[in-house]
Structure formats: C-alpha cells, structure tokens
Amino acid sequence: MKNSPLNIPVDKLPRHVAIIMDGNGRWALSRGLPRLAGHKAGTENLRRIIRASVEFGVKYLTIYAFSTENWGRPPEEVQGLMYILEDVLDRELAELHKEGVQLRHIGRLERLAPNLQVKVLEAIELTKNNDKLVLNVAFNYGGRDEIVNAIQNIIKDGIPPEDVTEALVSRYLYTAGVPDPDLIVRPSGELRVSNFLIWQGAYSELYVTPKYWPDFDKEEYRRALETFASRDRRYGKVSSKEYEASNA
Numbered sequence: 525m526k527n528s529p530l531n532i533p534v535d536k537l538p539r540h541v542a543i544i545m546d547g548n549g550r551w552a553l554s555r556g557l558p559r560l561a562g563h564k565a566g567t568e569n570l571r572r573i574i575r576a577s578v579e580f581g582v583k584y585l586t587i588y589a590f591s592t593e594n595w596g597r598p599p600e601e602v603q604g605l606m607y608i609l610e611d612v613l614d615r616e617l618a619e620l621h622k623e624g625v626q627l628r629h630i631g632r633l634e635r636l637a638p639n640l641q642v643k644v645l646e647a648i649e650l651t652k653n654n655d656k657l658v659l660n661v662a663f664n665y666g667g668r669d670e671i672v673n674a675i676q677n678i679i680k681d682g683i684p685p686e687d688v689t690e691a692l693v694s695r696y697l698y699t700a701g702v703p704d705p706d707l708i709v710r711p712s713g714e715l716r717v718s719n720f721l722i723w724q725g726a727y728s729e730l731y732v733t734p735k736y737w738p739d740f741d742k743e744e745y746r747r748a749l750e751t752f753a754s755r756d757r758r759y760g761k762v763s764s765k766e767y768e769a770s771n772a
Contacts, residue, residue, distance in 0.1 A: 530580055530746060536753035538706035540584035541577065544720055545570070547712030547736030553735075560604040565738035566609070567608055571616065574625065576742045580749060584658045584702055586630070588720045592666035595635070606640060609663060613643045617650065624633055624656025631665030631699035632673075646759035660702065670698055699724055707752045709745075711737045727759050 545566055552562030570587065571575060576586045590605055622628065627648055633641045644663075674696035678688060694700065704724040708717065710722070712735040733740065733747040 530749055530753075532750060532753045534581070534766075535646075537581055537749065538729075538752050539582070540586070540703050540705045541582050541707045541709065541749075542586040542588070542721055542725065543573070543709045543717060543737075544588045544659065544711070545737045546588075546710060546714060548738060550712065551736035551738045555724070558612065559601055560608075562736075562738060563601075563605060563608055569610055569738050569740060572742060573740070573745060574620070574657065576745050578623065578625075580745070582657065582749075584660070584705075586662060586699075586702075586705060586721065588662045588665070588718070589644035590631075590663045590665070591719060592631075592664060592669050593719070595664075604740035606637065610640050610643060613647055617647050620659070621651050624654045625651060626654040626656075626658045627651045628658060628660045628702075630660050630662045630670075632669070633664070635664055648661065660699065665698070665720075667717075667719045671723055673698075685687075693723070697723060704728065707731060707748065709733070709740075709748050711735050711740045725759070729755055729757065 528651065532597050548562035548566040549559040550562070551565060554558050555561075589609070594605070595602060601632070617627075627650075629644050629648060633644060634642070651679075674693055678692070683692070699721075703726045704726075705721060706722065708725050708728045708730050710730065710732045713732060715732060719729075721728070729752050731751055733744055733748070735744055
C-alpha cells in the first residue's frame with residue numbers, strides 16, 4: 525500500500541479536511557493584544573496550513589473564515605476582517621496560483637463591499653484550472669442558510685417533491701462537486717460545529733484540540749491526520765472488527 529508523506533497509507537488519508545479557524549480573539553487577549561491581532565496571526569497560520577495540506581496530500585481544504593453570525597460582532601472587528609480578506613487576496617493570490625491552489629468561495633457574496641466581491645470573483649476565475657489543492661473559503665457562510673438557499677433554488681427550478689433526493693440536495697449546496705469532508709478540525713477546544721457544513725459533515729470525523737487556531741501548527745495538523753487514519757469509519761454500520769468477529 526502506497527504511503528503519503530506522513531507514512532499513512534493513501535487510502536487512510538482524508539481527501540477533504542475542513543477547519544473551523546477558532547480562537548483567534550482569545551489567542552490575542554491571552555497575550556494582551558487586540559482581537560484583530562489574533563485574526564492577523566490566524567491568517568498567517570493559514571498560509572502554513574495550506575502548504576502543509578499540499579505536502580501531506582490533502583486534495584480539498586475548507587476553512588471557516590467568517591460566519592453569517594459574525595456580522596453581530598463589533599463593527600470595527602467586522603471591518604477589520606473584511607480588510608484582512610482583501611489584503612490576503614492582494615498579497616497572496618499570485619503565490620497561491622503559482623502553487624496550484626484553486627480558490628472557491630462558499631457562502632453569500634452579497635453583503636461584501638462591491639470591490640471585494642470583484643476581487644473574490646477574479647481570484648476564483650484566475651485559479652479555476654488549478655488542481656494541486658482546492659481551497660474552499662467559507663466567508664459569510666452558515667450551514668442552515670446554505671440549506672435554506674438550496675431548498676429555495678430547488679423550488680424555483682420546479683423540481684417535483686418525489687424527485688428530491690440527498691444527491692440532488694448536494695448538487696444545490698455551495699459545495700456542489702466537492703466531496704463531503706472526511707475530517708472536521710476544531711481548534712480552541714470547543715465541542716460544537718457552529719453551523720459549519722452541517723449537511724456535508726453528517727459523517728465526518730471530528731478532531732478537537734485545545735490549541736487556538738494561530739497555534740495550530742504543522743505538527744498538530746499531522747496529529748489530526750494520523751488520528752483520523754487510526755479510526756474505523758462506520759457510517760452508521762458496525763465496525764469492521766465487529767463484523768469480522770460476528771462472522772468468525
């Protein structure tokens with residue numbers, strides 16, 4: 525069995541990893557810094573995790589950058605997050621493109637400033653043929669909102685109720701064409717998915733670490749992937765060991 529750079533058999537490596545980039549504000553406050561300093565540190569860490577994903581052989585990476593609920597944060601923090609997104613596109617897009625990263629956006633663009641919407645769409649267009657890593661950026665995203673949006677579009681398209689299947693709903697989600705996440709990573713120790721990929725993550729494995737996102741480094745990422753590889757995914761069925769024992 526061929527191994528990945530992690531010494532994990534390729535068939536045990538998650539194709540799609542999704543990360544809730546949590547703990548930026550607490551990371552900053554624990555150091556006596558403003559919350560935005562934590563978001564900037566989190567953005568710097570994202571660059572490292574993208575490179576590690578390519579090195580480790582992960583094909584799809586989805587990051588939860590800004591939720592539909594985050595609009596309720598203080599205006600200066602929201603504005604700062606918008607600036608960080610724009611700054612990342614300005615500074616990092618060329619390098620990401622060079623490294624073969626395909627950028628996608630999941631969520632709603634409508635509430636973003638018009639110039640920022642244009643930059644996001646230009647980044648998607650520029651990188652659409654890259655295939656080293658597909659990076660889904662969940663910005664102004666909410667799992668419930670995504671499902672409501674899918675239902676609305678199914679109704680608009682006049683699809684009869686009897687033709688609505690799980691496969692059809694998946695095609696109407698923002699992640700259409702992307703495999704469901706195998707692994708969802710939650711830094712900061714919180715034990716919830718926070719409205720993130722709630723349809724797609726129905727059978728995802730979870731990895732929770734007390735480390736805040738800016739401290740979620742390559743070695744912790746490695747541990748998350750190795751932990752995933754050691755698990756027996758059952759999808760509601762019995763485990764392979766239980767099956768073997770019952771048929772012995």
